[in-house]
Amino acid sequence: MQEKDKYFKFSTGVVGYPLLFVLVIWIVFWFEIRFGFDFNRFGVYPRTIIGLRGVLFSPFIHADINHLWHNTLPLLILSAALFFFYQKNAWKVLIVGIFLTGILTWFLGRPANHIGASGVIYMLFGFLFFKGIITKHLRLIALSFIVVFIYGSMVMYVFPIDPKISWEGHLSGIVTGALLAFTIKKGIAPPMLYSWQSKDYNPEEDEFLKHFDENGNFIENIQQEDLEAEEGIKIIYEYKEKAMDDDSKESN
Template sequence: MNNQDHFKFSTGVVAYPISFVLIIWLVFWFEVRFGFDFNKFGVYPQTLKGLRGVVFSPFIHGSIQHLYHNTVPLFVLSMALFYFYRPIAWKVLVFGIIVSGFLTWCIGRPSYHIGASGIIYLLVSFIFFKGVFAKHYRLIALSLLVVFLYGSLIWYALPLEEGVSWEGHLSGLITGLLFALTFRKAIAKPKKYIWEQPDYNHDDDPFLKHFDENGNFIENLNPEIEQEQPTIKYTFKENKE
C-alpha cells in the first residue's frame, strides 16, 4: 500500500463522521421526543440478551451531557481516521465496535453499558500506536497531537469514578492497540530519497564522487590531470587629475 492511498482528502473524510454523529443525535432525539428508553439495548455483560448491545450501545446515551461530551472527540478522531487511514478506516471502525463491545461484555460489571466513548478510546489508541509503529513523520505528529488533546482520557480507563463504564474504555484501548498491530503492514511508508532506494548505485552518484570513504572532500577527482587554477590579477590606476 503506497502513500497515495493515505493522506487523501475526499468527501467521505467529512461526510462519514458527520453521518455517524447525526445518527447518534437522532437516536437520542427519538428517545426524548417519543418517551422511549433504549438503555436496555446496551451491553449487559455475560448474558445472551446483553450481546445485542455490542452493536447498539455506541448509539445510545443517557443524557444530553453524555452525548455532548462524546460528539466532538468522536467527530475529530473519525475524521483523522478517514483522512490518514482511508483504506482501512471502515475495517477499524466496524470491527472495532464489535471487538471492543464484546470485550466489554466479557469483563464488564452487571449493568447496562452505553455510549460511544468506547469508540473514542478505540480511535485514540489506534491512532496513537499506529503512528508510533509507522515511523512516518506525519503519523507521528498526529500521535503526539492525539496525546496532547486526549491523553488525560487514560484515567477513565481505570475504576476511579462510579457510574462510568471504565470497562468499555479499557476495551477500546486494548482493541485499538490490537488493531494497530493487526494492520501494521497497511502503514504508509515514508518517502525515500533516490539514494535510499535498494537498487541505487552509489558509485554513480555525482555528489558522492566528491568524497572519499572517510567522508573527506576530494578537490581533484582525477589526480592524473592537474587542473589549471585561474589567476586573478589586481591592477591599480593612479588618478593623475
C-alpha cells in the same frame, strides 16, 4: 500520483461519514426524549446472551445530554482523522473496532447496561496513537502526538475511578485500537526513505561519499573535465597610462 496525494487525499467522506455517525446518535437521543423511550436496556449486558445485542446498539445510546455532548466532539474529530489519514482502512477499523470493543466489554464488564460511544472513541484514540508510532511516517507520528496532546487525559478513565463510568468499555476500546494498530499493515503510508536507505543504493555512486577516502578523510574530488577547464582559463590584463593633470605637468 505523489505519495501525499495517494495516502492523504481529502474527500467528502472525511467530513461526511463522521457527521453522519454523530447525527445518528443525536437522532436516537432525540427520539428517546420526544417519544418517551428508554433504550438503555439495549446496551451491552456482560455475559448474557441478550446482552450481546449491545455490541451493535450501545454506541448509539446515551444516558443524558451531558453524556451525549462529551462524546460528540471527540467522536467527530477522531473519526475524521481516521478517514483522512487511514482512508484505505477506515471502515475496517471502525466496523471491526466497534465489534471487538463490544465483545471485550461483554467479557470484562460489570453486571450493568454499558452504553455510549466512549468505547469507540477510546478505540480510535488507541489506533491513531499506536499506529502513528509504528509506521514511523512523519505525518502519522505528528498525528499521534496531537491526539495525545488533546485527549491524553482520557487514559485515566480506563481505571475504575468512577462507578458511574464504564471503565471496562474504555479499556476494551483502547486495547482494541492498539490491537488493530499492530495487525493492520496494508494500505498504510510508508515512511519516507533517504537515498541511502533504498535497496538499490550503491555507495560507490554516492556523490557525497566520493569526497572521502577509504580512511574517512575528506578529499577534494574534482573531475578531470573541470581540471582541464581550469587549466585552459587565461587571464588577460590591460594597462592604461593614467593622464597627468596640468599641475603635475608644470611642476615637471
